[in-house]
Amino acid sequence: xxxxxxxxxxxxxxxxxxxxxxxxxxxxxxxxxxxxxxxxxxxxxxxxxxxxxxxxxxxxxxxxxxxxxxxxxxxxxxxxxxxxxxxxxxxxxxxxxxxxxxxxxxxxxxxxxxxxxxxxxxxxxxxxxxxxxxxxxxxxxxxxxxxxxxxxxxxxxxxxxxxxxxxxxxxxxxxxxxxxxxxxxxxxxxxxxxxxxxxxxxxxxxxxxxxxxxxxxxxxxxxxxxxxxxxxxxxxxxxxxxxxxxxxxxxxxxxxxxxxxxxxxxxxxxxxxxxxxxxxxxxxxxxxxxxxxxxxxxxxxxxxxxxxxxxxxxxxxxxxxxxxxxxxxxxxxxxxxxxxxxxxxxxxxxxxxxxxxxxxxxxxxxxxxxxxxxxxxxxxxxxxxxxxxxxxxxxxxxxxxxxxxxxxxxxxxxxxxxxxxxxxxxxxxxxxxxxxxxxxxxxxxxxxxxxxxxxxxxxxxxxxxx
Amino acid sequence: xxxxxxxxxxxxxxxxxxxxxxxxxxxxxxxxxxxxxxxxxxxxxxxxxxxxxxxxxxxxxxxxxxxxxxxxxxxxxxxxxxxxxxxxxxxxxxxxxxxxxxxxxxxxxxxxxxxxxxxxxxxxxxxxxxxxxxxxxxxxxxxxxxxxxxxxxxxxxxxxxxxxxxxxxxxxxxxxxxxxxxxxxxxxxxxxxxxxxxxxxxxxxxxxxxxxxxxxxxxxxxxxxxxxxxxxxxxxxxxxxxxxxxxxxxxxxxxxxxxxxxxxxxxxxxxxxxxxxxxxxxxxxxxxxxxxxxxxxxxxxxxxxxxxxxxxxxxxxxxxxxxxxxxxxxxxxxxxxxxxxxxxxxxxxxxxxxxxxxxxxxxxxxxxxxxxxxxxxxxxxxxxxxxxxxxxxxxxxxxxxxxxxxxxxxxxxxxxxxxxxxxxxxxxxxxxxxxxxxxxxxxxxxxxxxxxxxxxxxxxxxxxxx
Numbered sequence: 048x049x050x051x052x053x054x055x056x057x058x059x060x061x062x063x064x065x066x067x068x069x070x071x072x073x074x075x076x077x078x079x080x081x082x083x084x085x086x087x088x089x090x091x092x093x094x095x096x097x098x099x100x101x102x103x104x105x106x107x108x109x110x111x112x113x114x115x116x117x118x119x120x121x122x123x124x125x126x127x128x129x130x131x132x133x134x135x136x137x138x139x140x141x142x143x144x145x146x147x148x149x150x151x152x153x154x155x156x157x158x159x160x161x162x163x164x165x166x167x168x169x170x171x172x173x174x175x176x177x178x179x180x181x182x183x184x185x186x187x188x189x190x191x192x193x194x195x196x197x198x199x200x201x202x203x204x205x206x207x208x209x210x211x212x213x214x215x216x217x218x219x220x221x222x223x224x225x226x227x228x229x230x231x232x233x234x235x236x237x238x239x240x241x242x243x244x245x246x247x248x249x250x251x252x253x254x255x256x257x258x259x260x261x262x263x264x265x266x267x268x269x270x271x272x273x274x275x276x277x278x279x280x281x282x283x284x285x286x287x288x289x290x291x292x293x294x295x296x297x298x299x300x301x302x303x304x305x306x307x308x309x310x311x312x313x314x315x316x317x318x319x320x321x322x323x324x325x326x327x328x329x330x331x332x333x334x335x336x337x338x339x340x341x342x343x344x345x346x347x348x349x350x351x352x353x354x355x356x357x358x359x360x361x362x363x364x365x366x367x368x369x370x371x372x373x374x375x376x377x378x379x380x381x382x383x384x385x386x387x388x389x390x391x392x393x394x395x396x397x398x399x400x401x402x403x404x405x406x407x408x409x410x411x412x413x414x415x416x417x418x419x420x421x422x423x424x425x426x427x428x429x430x431x432x433x434x435x436x437x438x439x440x441x442x443x444x445x446x447x448x449x450x451x452x453x454x455x456x457x458x459x460x461x462x463x464x465x466x467x468x469x470x471x472x473x474x475x476x477x478x479x480x481x482x483x484x485x486x487x488x489x490x491x492x493x494x495x496x497x498x499x500x501x502x503x504x505x506x507x508x509x510x511x512x513x
Numbered sequence: 514x515x516x517x518x519x520x521x522x523x524x525x526x527x528x529x530x531x532x533x534x535x536x537x538x539x540x541x542x543x544x545x546x547x548x549x550x551x552x553x554x555x556x557x558x559x560x561x562x563x564x565x566x567x568x569x570x571x572x573x574x575x576x577x578x579x580x581x582x583x584x585x586x587x588x589x590x591x592x593x594x595x596x597x598x599x600x601x602x603x604x605x606x607x608x609x610x611x612x613x614x615x616x617x618x619x620x621x622x623x624x625x626x627x628x629x630x631x632x633x634x635x636x637x638x639x640x641x642x643x644x645x646x647x648x649x650x651x652x653x654x655x656x657x658x659x660x661x662x663x664x665x666x667x668x669x670x671x672x673x674x675x676x677x678x679x680x681x682x683x684x685x686x687x688x689x690x691x692x693x694x695x696x697x698x699x700x701x702x703x704x705x706x707x708x709x710x711x712x713x714x715x716x717x718x719x720x721x722x723x724x725x726x727x728x729x730x731x732x733x734x735x736x737x738x739x740x741x742x743x744x745x746x747x748x749x750x751x752x753x754x755x756x757x758x759x760x761x762x763x764x765x766x767x768x769x770x771x772x773x774x775x776x777x778x779x780x781x782x783x784x785x786x787x788x789x790x791x792x793x794x795x796x797x798x799x800x801x802x803x804x805x806x807x808x809x810x811x812x813x814x815x816x817x818x819x820x821x822x823x824x825x826x827x828x829x830x831x832x833x834x835x836x837x838x839x840x841x842x843x844x845x846x847x848x849x850x851x852x853x854x855x856x857x858x859x860x861x862x863x864x865x866x867x868x869x870x871x872x873x874x875x876x877x878x879x880x881x882x883x884x885x886x887x888x889x890x891x892x893x894x895x896x897x898x899x900x901x902x903x904x905x906x907x908x909x910x911x912x913x914x915x916x917x918x919x920x921x922x923x924x925x926x927x928x929x930x931x932x933x934x935x936x937x938x939x940x941x942x943x944x945x946x947x948x949x950x951x952x953x954x955x956x957x958x959x960x961x962x963x964x965x966x967x968x969x970x971x972x973x974x975x976x977x978x979x
Contacts, residue, residue, distance in 0.1 A: 051766060053666055053734070070766045072732070072940050090733035090765075091666055118731075118940035146911070146941030153939045170725075170932040171939065173732035182733060186668035193659050200519055200557055202652035207970040208674070208741050209687075209756050211977040221675075221689045221711065223718065225745045228705045231694050239694045245687070245745055245755065246977035252689065259636075259970060259979060265584075266538070266639035267556035267648060268519070274740055275674050279691045279711055289711065290675050299556075300517060300536045445612070466636040466979055473619045473637065474538050474584035475612030504673040504725060511677040511712035513725060513932050 055092035057125060060134035067137060068122040069096055070145075072174060073115055078102075083110060087121065090173075093180050093331050097128060097136040105142060115156055116148025116174070162500055169504050169513055177335065180328035181493050181501055184321060188488055191320035192273055192294050195313055201269035201296065206256025208275065211248050212463030219279040220251035221289075252277035257295050257480060258414070258467050261443060264297040264478055265470050271296040273485075281508050285497040286386075288486065290506040297480035303416075303425040303442040306479035307402050310429055310438050311352050314483070318344050321492040329492070337494030343432060344492065352400040352429065357384075360403050363396055364388050383410045389428075389435040401430045413457040414467075415441040417449055427481070434491050440481020447471035521558035523591060526600040533603060534588040535562055536611075538640060539581055544568075549576060553587065556639075559646050559797050563594065563602040571608060581622055582614025582640070628966055635970050635979055643801065646794035647959050647967055650787065654954055657786035658739055658760050661779055667735035667762065672722025674741065677714050678929030685745040686717035687755075718743035723761050723946060724880070724933050727909060730763040730944055731936050737762040739951075747974050751963040752852075754952065756972040763946035769882075769891040769908040772945035773868050776895055776904050777818050780949070784810050787958040795958070803960030809898060810958065818866040818895065823850075826869050829862055830854050849876045855894075855901040867896045879923040880933075881907040883915055893947070900957050906947020913937035 051070045071089030078084050081102055086095035098121045102110060113119060123139040130136065150156065154168055155175060165172040172178040193203065209223050225245040226232065232240040241249045256272040263270040273294040280287065301309065321329060322344055333340035364378045376385040384403075392401050405423040408415070415424035429438035444450040450471055454464060461468070489501035499505040504513045517536045537555030544550050547568055552561035564587045568576060579585060589605040596602065616622065620634055621641060631638040638644040659669065675689050691711040692698065698706040707715045722738040729736040739760040746753065767775065787795060788810055799806035830844045842851040850869075858867050871889040874881070881890035895904035910916040916937055920930060927934070955967035965971040970979045 055666070070942070071734075090668075116940045118942040145943065146937070146939070148939040155939075168932075170728040170936060171732075173729050174940075179732065182670065182729065183668060185671070186663075189669045190659060190663050193656060197652075197656050200521070202556075202649055203655045204648065205651070205741075205758065205969060207756060207972055207977075207979070209743075209972050209977055211979075219691070221691060222694070223687045223689060224694065225685070225687060226694060228688070228690065228692060228694060228697050229699075229703075231697060233695075237695075245747075245974060246972070247975040248977060250977050262636040262979075263639050263648065263969065266637075266645065268537075275671075277675075281711075290673060292671065466634075470636060471612070473612070473614040473621075474582045474640075476536070476584040477611065503671060503729065506673055506675050506712070508711060509713040511673075511675055511714060511716050513673070513677075513728075 051089075051120075053091040054087070054089045054094065054096045057096060057135060057137075058092065058094055058133070060127070063125050063127050063135055065125050066122070067125045068120060069098075069137060070120045071096075071118070073113055073117045073119060075115060076113060083113075085113065085119075085121070087119070088179070090179060093176055093183075093327050094133070097130065097133055098123070099136055099138045100142065101139070104140075109142060109144065112144050112147050113142070114148060114150050114153075116153040118145040118148075119143060120145065162497065166499055166505070173503075176331060178500075180325075180331050181489070181495065182503065183328050184325050184493055185489055185501065187320060187324050188317055188485070188492060189273070191317045192271075192485075194320075195316045196269070196271045196296065199269065201271050201298075202263070202267050204256075204260055204263045204267075204270040204272055205274065206253065206259035206272050208253050208277075209246070209250050210253045211246065211250055212460070220254060221277050221279045223250045223252060254278060255293070255295065255482065257297065257482065258464070260295055260297040260480065261467070261478065262470055264299045264480070265474065265476065268300075269296065269298045283508055285499070288498055288502065288505055288507060291498075291502065292485035294483045294485055295480060297478065299476055299478045301442075301479040302477050303404065303427060303479060306440055306442060306481060307354060307404070307427055310427070310440060310481050311402070314429065314438065314488070315348055317488060318347055318492060325492075329494075332494050336496070340494035343494075347400050347431070350399060352402050353397045354402045354404065356405040357403050357407065357423070358405065360384070360388075360392055360401075363392060367391060367396070381407050381409065386435040389430040390432070393430045393432050393435075400432070403428050403430065408453075411441070413453040413459050414443050414450065416444045417453065431487075431491055434487050436484075437487045437491065438481050438483050440479065442477065442479040445471060445475045445477050447475065517555075517586075519557040520553070520555045520560065520562045523562060523601060523603075524558065524560055524599070526593070529591050529593050529601055531591050532588070533591045534586060535564075535603060536586045537562075537584070539579055539583045539585060541581060542579060549579075551579065551585075551587070553585070554645070556645055559642055559649075559793050560599070563596065563599055564589070565602055565604045566608065567605070570606075575608060575610065578610050578613050579608070580614060580616050580619075582619040584611040584614075585609060586611065628963065632965055632971070639969075642797060644966075646791075646797050647955070647961065648969065649794050650791050650959055651955055651967065653786060653790050654783055654951070654958060655739070657783045658737075660786075661782045662735070662737045662762065665735065667737050667764075668729070668733050670722075670726055670729045670733075670736040670738055671740065672719065672725035672738050674719050674743075675712070675716050676719045677712065677716055678926070686720060687743050687745045689716045689718060720744060721759065721761065721948065723763065723948065724930070726761055726763040726946065727933070727944065728936055730765045730946070731940065731942065734766075735762065735764045749974055751965070754964055754968060754971055754973060757964075757968065758951035760949045760951055761946060763944065765942055765944045767908075767945040768943050769870065769893060769945060772906055772908060772947060773820060773870070773893055776893070776906060776947050777868070780895065780904065780954070781814055783954060784813055784958060791958075795960075798960050802962070806960035809960075813866050813897070816865060818868050819863045820868045820870065822871040823869050823873065823889070824871065826850070826854075826858055826867075829858060833857060833862070847873050847875065852901040855896040856898070859896045859898050859901075866898070869894050869896060874919075877907070879919040879925050880909050880916065882910045883919065897953075897957055900953050903953045903957065904947050904949050906945065908943065908945040911937060911941045911943050913941065
């Protein structure tokens, strides 16, 4: 068995007039009585390698078994291509079929398919150009995240997914249990007897690893989490998933300005990486889904993000309303901004990404550092064109008494956060962090419109197939 | 506020006789009436920077608030150190205390603590030398994994954690639900009415992302997962966690020999990375927990792993028994190997890591490729000194009919794996993969004995604190 070459390397066209073996899946087959042209894709790139098959040299049974979707090995000579659109092609001297794909049943024939249909065959959609491009982008964005933080001396920190408490109050949680639901053990008072559950307590899937990451930052300096998080919200929208990925850096000694600097540098690093490493995939996605994609990606790199306070943002939005702009949701100081408000600021007013800071304490979490005005907290959200909020973060409350008071005001049970509070009792310091919704980033760099299309097997209400 | 330098960089001693600012946590304080020496750690390295404080220049209140565990900023001049054991020290000109640590209540005073006690304060244990070293190692091993596969052109692929089926039969699973356990909805027949659960079906936490990763490999070529997996097994041992991390590469066109080559290259890459990037942390851990650690790490790099079949392995073990060696568990062809058997082969017989292949089909999963003998499958386990099995994998059954038959024989419901079977109907090909238990790797490179000490917040039966 000869060693296979990756098509992405062969297409660089450096080593022509050499013997090569490629293995992959046939995308199309065309030709005439004497010659067949197979477009072969091995997943290493969006581009296919053209395999030229001199038909008289092969058995007709073999050739007729090679149809769209079949998996084959082709060995032959790599030569400069005469045809348009490719640098090299392979003149096959030997062909082997690993697996056929019956044209009557294989669902991915040549013609285009709707994204909705492809979600129903999520096990096969990686074989399409679109999802090949998206999954390669997804890999590259994950690798960019690890590279960025590693180069800065941060440590990857794995917060637990199964948690005994709902500290953040960030939303509905999934319960994790080994109890028999059909016959749940009860206490004498008739409540569920969690002492008999696996962890001898009620447990859920985490909504954020931030609180645990803070414990690590207050010892290691800079850390980041990157992994799945969960929301049991019954939101059937193109922007919500029940299981999604988040990246949450947490940094000792960073104050809110440092946090903004880090977040801006981070997201620009990721977008730059996408343009530098995935331009062929991005161009394909731009052509098919979002004509302005490349320009939009380049535009966020051009200049510093605009930074302003929530209060200033609300003033701009109130003025827009006074000038006749219609929003669906009312805007006033104290209101949580809706996506339409965020996008107005970014797309219409500033025409550049925006960092909003200093939100009313009532609409943010208990752990955000209270400003001296006693009304606002040092939260920050980064708002992006087309996406709205892509990053949310804050300087954390480092003062034990203030943090405890805020937790009480927001009804966070002290029994759930005794350990978190304790970090402010022993060697506390200013620190900050933020969370990036990974699929939001992927929507931005891929130009896709539905979050179900940027994660391999989406989990949404009433859907956990595969 | 002056910009802080990381202690790991200052200790390289390149830029002495310069002003510098460091921020970190005080490990110890000693000295006399005129001068205090603070050992400051900022988490960037296991080594502390010595801060020399000329006491008459500072208020005694400030100085007395700086005790073990306090978090401070120190600004001053970095000079070559006169003392033993450090290259440079900082002569403080300005000190700021961010957070004190009351000596009467701060649990991490100078004296050593048992690992058991430190597990009870998992939120503070990152501030110890031991856990600083372990978490830095954990970061580096994760980064090595991403680097290895990225350089090979593999793509990081995120399989879902919430799954609708128990395909692997790899063990007990945690149920994920939003149903009210106290008042569970029932069908007319009295069963739990899962149509009213969040996903409108019964769902669990995954035991492996392999089957989904195969779908990606059969399109993208080489992929790998790396993330949390779950087992709801009531195993209170130093080797088991309910939530642990796995790395699972899956590669199209790789046969069992390629799979062994990849796994051996991979794990040697990781161990080499640990020695190259974490030697100070490893030496600390060796000194305190495992004197032979460095030699053991170097030993696995020295030569190719021994490869033999399960059948040959059993023969060696049976001969050992015949020669008088006592095992706790019986050994015979068809038996699953116990840890004592694996370690005998590695530590006593071959004295080098071992790859065992071709196991009896009855003790392996349905998806492993059946050998022509119809008795054994192309599974492979890598056995390591001290650890036992660190990697398990196989060539996958690529033939639709054989795979379907094996699934039936092993009682895997076809309704759960229709999509997995379908991948063998359309463009199937030889492919292989394996799973690395990430915490097993960490036990190996850190020399720690209990798996609860190589993950930040361990989840075990009756324990989900923090």
